[in-house]
Amino acid sequence: MSIETEGAVPLAPPRQAFIERSHQRSEALGLKRHEKSGFDPLIRSDLNLARERNQRLYTHAAPVMQLLYEQIVNTESMIVLTDAQGTILHAVGDDSFLARAHRVALAPGENWAEHAKGTNAIGTALFEEAPTLVHGGEHFMHANNFLTCSASPIFDPRGNMLGVLDVTGDHRGYHQHTMGLVRMSARMIENHWLSDDYNNRLRLHFHSRPEFIGTLLEGILVVSPEGRLLGANRAALDQLGMSGAELRARSLSSLFGTTPAAIYDHFRMPLSPPMQLCLPTGQTLFVSARFDWPSRPVVAGLHRADVELAEVREVATTAVEAGTPAAACADASQRFSGLQYLPTGDPQLETVIQKVKRVLDKGIPLLVLGETGTGKELLARAVHHDSNRSRQPFVAVNCASIPESLIEAELFGYEEGAFTGARRKGAPGRLVQANGGTLFLDEIGDMPLPLQARLLRALQERSVTPLGSTKSIAVDIAVIGATHRNLREMIEQQTFREDLYYRLNGLALRLPALRERTDIEAIVRRILQAERPQDTPELSPQVLAMFRRYQWPGNIRQLANVLRTAAVMSAGERLITTNHLSDDFLEDIQRAVGGSVMPPMPPAPAPVWQAYEAAPVLPAPQPAFVAAEPASARTLEQAEIDMIRATLDAAGGNISLASKQLGISRNTIYRKLRWNTPQGE
Template sequence: MSIETEGPPGPAPLAPPRQAFIERSHQRSEALGLKRHEKSVFDPMVRSDLNLARERNQRLYTHAAPVMQLLYEQIVNTESMIVLTDAQGTILHAVGDDSFLARAHRVALTPGENWAEHAKGTNAIGTALFEEAPTLVHGGEHFMQANHFLTCSAAPIFDPRGNMLGVLDVTGDHRGYHQHTMGLVRMSARMIENHWLSDDFNSRLRLHFHSRPEFIGTLLEGILVVSPEGRLLGANRAALDQLGISGAELRARSLSSLLGTTPAAVYDHFRMPMSPPMQLCLPTGQTFFVSARFDWPSRPVVAGLHTADAEVVEVRETAPAAEPPATPGAGYASGAQRFSGLQYLRTGDPQLESVIQKVKRVLDKGIPLLILGETGTGKELLARAVHHDSARARQPFVAVNCASIPESLIEAELFGYEEGAFTGARRKGAPGRLVQANGGTLFLDEIGDMPLPLQARLLRALQERSVTPLGSTKSIAVDIAVIGATHRNLRDMIAAQAFREDLYYRLNGLALRLPALRERTDLEAIVRRILQAERPQDPPDLSPQVLAMFRRYPWPGNIRQLANVLRTAAVMSAGEGVVTTAHLSDDFLEEIRSLAGSLTPPPPPPALAMPWPAQESMAAPAFDASPARLPAAPAAAEPATARTLGQAEIDMIRATLDAVGGNISLASKQLGISRNTIYRKLRWHAAEPEAEPEA
């Protein structure tokens, strides 16, 4: 959106509120002894004082400079300029069209000059500072006649505690006035405030909310900062506007008293795969959709969680606490009162317990991990838990999905690039994910989907511990722990020359295979945890029939699919204490009925079989034969050798596609897996030679 040079000569006639606003400012200017017809007086700071002012406001400039550049691109060639001042009205920085900057210099609108009301009378910068509100001053509304050729739109910039930081202003020729200018300035000021807030509280839980979920992630969203104890530490202006309270009143409240929830419930909700926004209510009944931002591995986390029947006791910082946990070993690393991400994952399954014990033995030993398992089994969750329990916990955790980034961009995404390295490259380049992960952990998800030529460059970077961005000749040293993950059989890919053997051995210090959901014995514990997250105030139970149905179902989308099904059930059963078949979506029930007579959950392959004596406990109970229940399974199941897990998965995908008429999007929603995963699995299966029938 550009500001046009042609248009109405000025804003609409002054409405009573704005007229009073301008008149008050004129009265203050007269009381200060200013004269309307006096010439602009230059009283700039000496260079050393200006440098000192800029030094004091370096952080403001750091956050404002990129926003000012973006704003300038919207108003370029409109005889305009953008001005940043400090909280006293001193101009720190200005950018604009050269011809207009020269005109502005003649009225002392230049860095080092002060534009508070006491110096320049009524003007957008000074009046915005005094009124602490966005201000438009156009043409003859300026107190001093020398400034009547200007039209100025200014918005104050506040920190999360409500303290004035400065003013952002767009000034132009009054003949080029455009009504959208003030909107651009206000949005730009909010961008600066949001950047400041994120920087100020990057180690805290931040809640992003709006009454309409589609506005989360936009400049209209409110942002609340929450301490581990639930105190409200700060907010942006959009939050205060939506909540209808002041900054001081906000800081006197807690998350529980304001929105009826706790940090523990928020953390637990957003640990689940593909978590949707939470719905929270003010005491007035107004509902908001809430998303959360936090660096789970290295930031404040939920403590006091034990295995199957976990209850959230409290939220702590990752530093040692004064009192012992409520339950011995409940979510804490051995020998220290610190939340353990690995402990959080323990829900009673022996296969997963074996994985966790292996990880603990190699933690912080410099051994790379390779996590294997089907889509949706929680590979990234395990990687985050490993990072959190490691010595690198307070450094970045950077996740890269090698399957979701276009092949043409993945090299630039991983290694970064210099300005002009390729068409479409950002100004000043980008650092790349390996550099971003320096000191911390790099998680390479779906590593089997990385293009073969790029594998060689990744191997070299890992071996030499340095990165050379695209378009650069300089290497950047990096210190990273690497965790890879894939659903593919990398050994088969090596045999097919689709994956480098040397990279495989560089990544595979310890291979860990996560069991599929159908192979785990902790289904009920997982269900309880998901329902607790969806309805923390009154989590429902599953009826025996639904539980039996869940035990029998093969869950091709694994935990991600289970979470999607339970999310719907939790909403459908609101106000009721038990989830029944009436609360499950019809397409899910139809899918179960259509598969019940032809598909039985295959046994684990030998690679996943565990030496535990509890295999009988994994058997599904018999189904109720009453109407509308799942049909009984065939009396004789297929031999274990007749079907592999991969074939069963492909059959499930194809059956679902048939049921929805080939609609990939609908099938992906029902299965809880992505469209790309469906395409990939079908493509790979089609490429595999079919086994010859036995004689």
Template sequence: MTPVAKPQASSIECAPGASPRTAFIERSHERSKALGLTRAEKCEFDPLVRSDLALARERNHRLYLHAAPVMHLLLEQIVNTESMILLTDAQGTILHAVGDDHFLARAGRVALMPGENWAEHSKGTNAIGTALFEEAPTLVHAGEHFMLANDFLTCSAAPIFDPRGAMLGVLDVTGDHRGYHQHTMGLVRMSARMIENHWLSDDNNNRLRLHFHSRAEFIGTLLEGILVVGADGRLLGANRGGLDQLGLSDAALRAMSLPSLFGTTTAAVYDHFRMPMSAPMRLTTVCGKTFFVTARFDWPSRPVIAGLGLDEPTPAAARPRPATVPVPAAAPHGLQYLRTGDAQIEQVVAKIRRILDRDIPLLILGETGTGKEVLARAVHQDSKRASQPFVAVNCASIPESLIEAELFGYEDGAFTGARRKGAPGRLVQANGGTLFLDEIGDMPLQLQARLLRVLQERSVTPLGSNKSIPIDIALISATHRNLREMIEHNEFREDLYYRLNGLALRLPSLRDRSDLEAMTRRILQAERPQDAPELSAQVAELFRRYPWPGNIRQLANVLRTAAVMSAGEHQITVAHLSDDFIEDARRAGPRPPALVEPARPLEIPPAAVQSSLAPAPTPTSIPATPHSLEQASIEMIRAALEAAGGNISAASKQLRISRNTIYRKLRWSNGG
């Protein structure tokens, strides 16, 4: 069950029964009723289809990268407590869940599983949905859930924000209400802060970061503040702990500089921490608050977004650094990172460079998974707007009833179910930067006229407001649909089409590209930078023959799994590929000559070699009689795999051994 902080008069996490908490739950119940939900309502299952869930996970892959290790640590704290840990996106859709197997099964009966949406409009009062609405840590215990079917749960949830205050998602611990523990909420809140701190550091891993606290012993803990400083001394951001200690809002902080806040300069900070093991600096703000400060400055090592990452490092010449820190060789980034030898991509990049920073809208066409968002991010990073926000909106993933509010924003109380303090909307969030409208072909027809007006007038009016907000954005749109056909069927506005189509570019499908090998190497290098594996000849041939219906996204997912499965080995073999992928490859067309690696000579330790043994068979020869029980079992496994067409699941059933045993023995036989 989930824990709670000590009762406070203004805290929503006060102990069960306290009046502020009761009023808080009652407000959520009123919203649930206004949304048309009933307490006796049965939990309906409405999960995302497998492809949509995969897409949602891909869009939130960076969030998962930062959350996964934190979830693992949190799981160690609640193991064997009939609990589970959930990560959702900013819309309340569950992306990942880990926990006790028995409790995961129980939770599944009330749709508490990946792919399900737990926003208030879907499930009524619950910790995830209410934390999203209130934008604050939330505990919902037993019968406080709006739907009675959920009253066996106690849930503690904390929202996760990016450095600019935009909602990224929610971290939640849910358990049996009988196991309620008062410390759970504290663990969840600290874990959410840890994810936020990781995100802040990753966003600014090539900039000076000051870690501070009024007490030196708290530096390096979750209570510390983190301050990001630009090369010119401007303050670029801080974590929530830092803002709280300084007593500043994010906007107020960004209007200040290191000299105006602490009366010192970046040069003085670098000089102080030039030597290893330097003692913390003692700095005092203009308001008289004294803090102990340490400095960190990490060079970015590699881009990371699904193996095609585009977190652009600051140009080396612009980076502030101590004289003792060597400058690493600059890695390709932006549009340059996409150039892997394919002539079609070269043409796309050349066209984009001609219109870069010319205020010409870009429309990216192509099948799902071809890397449309990756290209959009690359364009942003190579533009003059690179230091400003890049805001991506997937028009197909946001419920039709909410997309207008998501895009244009809304005032407090503009409609039932709106967040308490209103929201600025994605268009305003992108002001000064780039707005990426993915799957624009799925935008409801009635909203297309309003979007056209906003793009023409360069201003937006939030729902429930009479105030027009000017915006300055670069616009990139993308779709896998045929917009011209949609126009003919009155499903897409022709005037909006020509407003979006300043330059239309089509990304080729992966099966039509000539750079599969180069992309494979780049993805594997991103997944395992220290020991990137190679593909075996059979896997390379399989990849060349496979049609890749999921395009680059599918390739990245296949390689990510294979990189994990082959950990500690230098080559990816068929044994490291997912059974689903192998089965798809068999159904896709003519099967490659061998979906199972050919037998390799048995490597016997020198001490065990006997002169009477016959030479080991070569891959093309008829296998000789096995020289040991271990080799005999390996040959039997290979024969079963051959008969099963490479299907490891079928072979394991035939042999009555586990798939893990098959993987282990094949790795042993290949010298792994």
């Protein structure tokens, strides 16, 4: 089949075959080349409904479309955004060309899929799921031959089609760079979508050349806390030579030979250079990391409230773009209070929140005390959200995670050349970044003693002098400190300044440890709702009994990690059972039940976690000051080993069959039998 062409766009063999396939499909659909482009627009209510369904797509696409339009203004062209079915949602362009395009039904509400308009860039890009150029006579319908169209599909991080971005103009004004602009713009939209989808996850930005990190050529991978690969942009898939499905079947360890913990450790320090990681093929990639944490308030079991807040902010942002008065948007976002979402039924936490509300916006500094993982930063963020400073920055600094040699530069900033490795033009420092807002000093007890004096002076004088500078910068900040240490003991040991302690301690608030709280079921429910909102599972009575009795040394952060894994393991199931819990957690449970708070071991050998099934559930956690009972001659650990050996014997030595019957992994069987085999066996 020969394709009519107009202008000077050569039909290379691959593109010629591409266009010919589309023409064959158009003929098979019964379309006629001399047919006029008929008007069949959606009625206004249906168009509004389509726009509502694709509001998020438009929110990400609108600024990119405006930027793109600035590049092509006064070129007799227009920019079109369609949904995944080919319906035009929005269009911007030169008025004169918009009028010409309207004559061939290239306007909002019209459908430009191939079945409606034959070969055209929008419809063919949808069908082929690839960037598409259709020029002049390459259009199937002659009525569209005056057009030249460059379209690129838009995908979400899992590879699902979201829609198409298209630039259409007069074929006489065709420019070879237009397709490049459209493809880059589509990638910008995809990257915005990915960042929005996973702003609370670890994101790896990489390229084989470090200077391309931060450009549209960089690949972006999203990584779960366990190291699973959750999503990627198209540049990542292109560089790795994988499909989205192939990528999601891999882990960070199998792809790069590293772990999330190693990534976090490397990028905790300011000015950290990109990591060099190797693919299994031997190719070296330069990797930078971004993580907006503590980004998942789920670590305090309260993710649902922040999801609602994020939705309100998104609505407010959209309203501003649509011209809604700012005051109305402010009212919408303030209808939700950060503090009001924190209570989950525990009276100790309720007391803390009531104290905070009494001193809110009174200029009284807060000192939040509590063990690691109890949600100190979450409380600080809620205080900031409810305060008069909520529209200004919330800046968190973990004093324990920044090397002592860099923490001064991190807090107070520095001038260019202040020290080896300093950035060009310097850096403002966290206190200046928090100006007008709230500065959260986490693990303040780990701040080096010499730096405490400088921090005290900055707080008292309300000014900061960056390293290498003689100029002071005025700052207005509310300070919230937090620590798991006993600061009074540190004062006695002269490792913490008493004057700084009283400057920070306007009101001390102690967050209870998870083992001291009575609302573990409510926290569990919120975490599981965050992990599986569509089909939220429940804990089996057996697992709930285990959770109530466990001491939770890592507090709510540990609980969230256990449940996150269980939610994935139990996908498609209604109940989370012991089969869905990780082996190391079950081993922790085993060690914990050696204490006297647990009932005696049942006479029949059984895995240790089954001891919880018949155990009475305590109404609330009890103090650990319980007299020890005499140890049984036959320990729980030995009973479990006996059960494993008996099951293995019954299975004829088949470890896979035994692991299924016991509900534990093969590795656990190997490990327990190896560690518990008497010498000489």
